[in-house]
Amino acid sequence: MIARLLFFLFSCSAVMALDDFRPMVAEAISKGEKKVIIPPGTYRLAPTGGGKCVWTLQGLKDVEIIADGVTLVSTKLTRAVAIDRCTGVSLRGxxxxxxxxxxxxxxxxxxxxxxxxxxxxLHAGYPRQPYSRIDVVDPATRYRKKGMPFLWGTKAEMRGEDTVRVTLKDIGKAAETGTLASLNTGPAADGIPHAFSLERCSGVNLRGVTIHSAPGMGILECDGDGKTEYLACRVVPGPTPTGASEARLLSTSWDAMQTKTVRHGPRVEGCEIREAGDDSWSVQSSDFMVLKVTGSTLVIASRDEFTVGVESGDRLKTRIGGPDATITSRRELSREKAALDPAVTAKLKDAPQWSEWRVSPKCLEVTLDQALPVKAGDSLYSPDRMGNGFSFLNNRIHSSGRLLIKGAGRIEGNLLDTPHSIVVCPEIPGNAAAGIDGLVIRKNTIRRSGWFCAAPWSTQAGALSITAGGGAQQLRAPAVFANIVIEDNTFEDCSGPNLVISSAKGVKVRGNRFIRPHHDKPDGTGGSYGIASNAVIWTAQCEDVEMKNNPITEPGSFCGEKVVEK
Structure with missing residues (x-):
């Protein structure tokens, strides 16, 4: 009743001013309304009551919120929208x-x-701030500059009222006079990152939601049952600011969209992603280090300290095809309360960044329905916390980051224009547990990949890379990946290897088209692993690979042996 009345009042030609829609939504929900319509308009809002999020929806079930024509402008660099522990919630527009x-x-x-x-x-109309996370942009394409290196470790300072000096060894080799640049940041010192979050939710539907900018990621989904739908959502640069003549170069500061540690992967369909500051879309997971074993009770720690991790009912295992056990109970505890062996504590304390023993300080004590053959120092993964079953369908991407995949699902019918690459990789130390079983990559078009940020130390060398690195710059043996289908994809004008596969068993590569590969000099990514930068298709440490009907047309002068199988 309330929602219908509000819709009538605010759909009149003489629209009433509404400074803040949040009280109206809260009142409608408190009265049991299952459909709430927010009056169209632009709302400039900040967190209230000392909070760190502008608008929070918590604990709702089967509520539909229609926000067509509604723009929420956060006046503070902190989270704009949080959907927390909700089931069956729909948000549109x-x-x-x-x-x-x-x-x-x-x-x-x-x-x-x-x-x-x-x-x-700095361009007129943009903040006068010395942000130091920089992207160098080609003025002709208004897109990240071809051949740009990683610009990590920059320092920035204001020089006068409208000029920023950015300092980094050899940065001037990448950014000559006349080059454009975007400089971005994360949240305010008293804020939290990411424009839009979904935490511990189930069955949320986002339709036609748009993110124009973000102090961090655009949309982050983590933990919970998952089954989220992103339909016709957009992460794209917003309108030209007041007082500016130059259009925005950037949408989000970090990733456009990320899903991690959910039980069921999302459906992402008909979405558009442009000019994000980092990866375009990813489905993420992590392994768990075993710190203590007492029969069927383990103390474990995730490599990701920001998520809940596993829950009761989730399975744990060491490898594809290996035994698994189901968690019957869990509790969180500190390392101190876990009573770990002193030798284990010492390894955790002294573990360098990105090393095998570098894990979250938060521990989980889990009891399993049966014992697993593991000891302290071993690694486990959960096939129920990988976002398996996701579908990424018919999306359009013009953004220089990756599609980063750490789970099994379907990637089909997408257009990726000038991306870094599609990457399937667990991104964990070489001895850590991982298993991606059942991935379909079909009917996608990848254009002009392989132009940015050379990384000889990385396995992610192809326009499509399915790889897992081991110790001492070795590729891992099979099978980190199993039952992979790569078919009917089109690769156009890609530099460097177009398809790189390692550590896999049971791969079908069928009916793909490689058009005009190697017309640009490859950047040498993957060189430390011996990946041939002049191959079109390169595989190593694989078993049972079927290659059939994959024509390579108009290869360029930088092409060597077209198909390399090691």
């Missing part, structure tokens, strides 16, 4: 943006003689 923006942009006007710094004159 909402647009999220920020003022001030979490990024600025400008034109390179000066370069140090030793190439150690550049100065960026």
């Amino acid at each position: 909402l647009t999220v943006d920020y003022d001030p923006l979490p990024f600025t942009q400008g034109t390179v006007t000066a370069v140090a003689e030793n190439k150690g710094w550049i100065e960026v004159k």
Whole structure:
């Protein structure tokens, strides 16, 4: 009743001003309304009551919220929308943006003689802030510059009212005078990252939701049952700011969309992603280090300290085809309360970044329905916390980051224009447990991949890479991946290897088209692993690979042996 009345009042030609829709939504929900319509308009809002999120929906069930024509502008660099522990919630039409923006942009006007710094004159209408996370942008394409290296470790400072000096060894080699640059940041010191979050939810439906900017990721989904639907959602740059003449170069500061540690993967269909600051979309998971074994009770720790991890009913296992056990109970505890062996504690304390023993300080004590043959120092993964069963269908991407996949599902009918690559990789130390079983990559088009950020130390060398690195820059033996289908895809004008596969068993590569490969000089990504940068298809450490009807047409002068199987 309340929702219908509000819809009538605000659909009149003389629309009433509404400064804040949150009280109206809260009141309608408190009265049991299952359909709430937010009046169209632009709402400039900040967190209330000392909170860190602008608008939170918590503990709702089977509620539909229609926000067609609604723009929420967060006036603080913190989370704009949080959907927490909700089931069957539907949200339609909402647009999220920020003022001030979490990024600025400008034109390179000066370069140090030793190439150690550049100065960026900020465009009118953009924040006067010395943000240091920088992307170098080609003024002709208004897209990340071809051949740009990783610009990690930059320092930035204001020089005058509208110029930022960015310092990093050899940065001037990547950003000559006249180059454009975007400089972005994360949340405010008292804020939290990501524009939109879904935590511990089940069956949420987002339709036509748009993210124009974000102090971090655009949409982050983690933990819970999953089964989320993202339909016709967009992560794209927003309108030109007031007082500006230059269009935005960036949408999100970090990833556009990420899903991790959910039981059932999402359906992402008909979405658009453009100009994100990092990866375009990813489905993430992690392994669990065994810290203590007492019969069928284990103390474990995730490599990801920000998620809940496994829950009762989830399975744990060491490898594809190996035994698994189901968690019957769990509790969280600290390392101190876990009474770990002193030798284990010492290894955890001294573990360097990205090493095998570098795991979350939060521990889980889990009891299993049967004992597993593991000891302290072994690794486990959960096939129920990988987002398995996801589908990524008919999406359009023009963004220079990756599609990063750490679970099994279906990637079909998508267009990726000038991406970094599609990457299937657990991204964990070489002895850690991983298993991706049953992935279909079909009817996608990948255009102009392989142009950015050379990484000889990475296995992710192809326009499509399915790889797992081991110790001492070796590729892992099969089968980290199993039952993979790669068929009817089109690769156009890609630099470097088009398809790289390792550590897999049972792979079908059928009916793919490789058009005009190797017309650009490859950047050498994968060189430390011996991946041939001049191959079109390269495989190693694989078993039972079927290759059938994969024509390679108009190869360029940088092409060597077209198909390399090691």
